[in-house]
Amino acid sequence: MSYKTIVVHVDDIPNAGVCYSFAAELALVEQAHLIGLASSGVTRFLRETVAVNYAAPSITPYLDTMRGRAARALEQFERVAASLPLIGSERRMVDDEPRYSLSALARYCDLCVLSQSDPVQGASLPWPGLAAEVTKSSGTPVFMVPRAQAPAWPVRRILLGWNGSREAARAMHFALPLLQRASAVDVAIFDTAALESEAGGDLRPVTAIGQTLARHGVRVELIEHDSAGDAGAAMLALAGERGAQLLVMGCYGHSRLRELLLGGATRTVLKSMTLPVFMAA
Structure with a gap:
């Protein structure tokens, strides 16, 4: 058994780069394809906003800001992935919430890598049960990277x-x-x-x-x-x-x-x- 497709949650929390590096190192060792998946949070914003017309020009700047933040996080992921000779990597951005988008994509992957949740930081508003929900909803194992400190590699x-x-x-x-x-x-x-x-x-x-x-x-x-x-x-x-x-x-x-x-x-x-x-x- 080996991990040939690995997905990592891309977000703007403080230790995001550490998480990407860890996922990339693991992908390198496993000779795996690495996918960075970011959620803009637009779906949740539209669901919770009081605006009647979701297509109204007045809310467009908010949506652009959210998608722009996710895009910048993906750029950081790409820089980390490009720093190692991976066999393949790609970036994906969705508007759906991470608990749904990650669970859906993880079913087609061998491993899902997440940062330990931070209820304060993050464009997609991660919550403490995200890892557990993705694990149970997808049936795919989850590798959690702690926010307190950079983990040692390789794991001995x-x-x-x-x-x-x-x-x-x-x-x-x-x-x-x-x-x-x-x-x-x-x-x-x-x-x-x-x-x-x-x-x-x-x-x-x-x-x-x-x-x-x-x-x-x-x-x-x-x-x-x-x-x-x-x-x-x-x-x-x-x-x-x-x-x-x-x-x-x-x-x-x-x-x-x-x-x-x-x-x-x-x-x-x-x-x-x-x-x-x-x-x-």
Whole structure:
């Protein structure tokens, strides 16, 4: 498995260039085609404006400003992409909201790269649940780049959060190209007793996850953890202790009325992450 088509969210948030660089470096390593997708935010503006006539000349300057801001962000993306010998890259701009446009395009990609959301900055008004919604709506894994600091490249040490769930299994399988390149992989196993109880029969989840990864050439260290508290906080703390450069985890939550109600672990990680996070649902 490899990532041959990667889409990165293009926005005007402060760490946008870091996100583009990270996506471009990954595309270079994977020999992947890189797509930069920007949303002008026009659709949302038109939906929320009180103007009766959307074609009225009075609102044209506002629309031009929004599209111009997205175009300038795309120019920055193009400069970053052009700085590396990628096999291919392209820019795309849409008026629809990122949660819809990214979800739709990501279904035709192997990986979606996003910056950690900032509720204050950004032309497209990103919100904290964007990554989780794209992950769940598209079925494509999402690579989150933290806004606090530039992530290290290449990724050498990875922490995989494991609780035996479908989401964790998908995250593990999608992240295999990264896990195989890493020099050290720690697997944090939460609720071992409950995990073994649910498995039943002769299946021993703690042993099985190690064997599964070993067959893919990934040697791991298993760390059993009592998740009596917030599993998200526990994973971030453990990532810091182990010097992890990437956290791989399942994305938990459910959708209702187009709003994602995040599971506790996912919410904590997306809000407090200071290292890149790879998620799948």
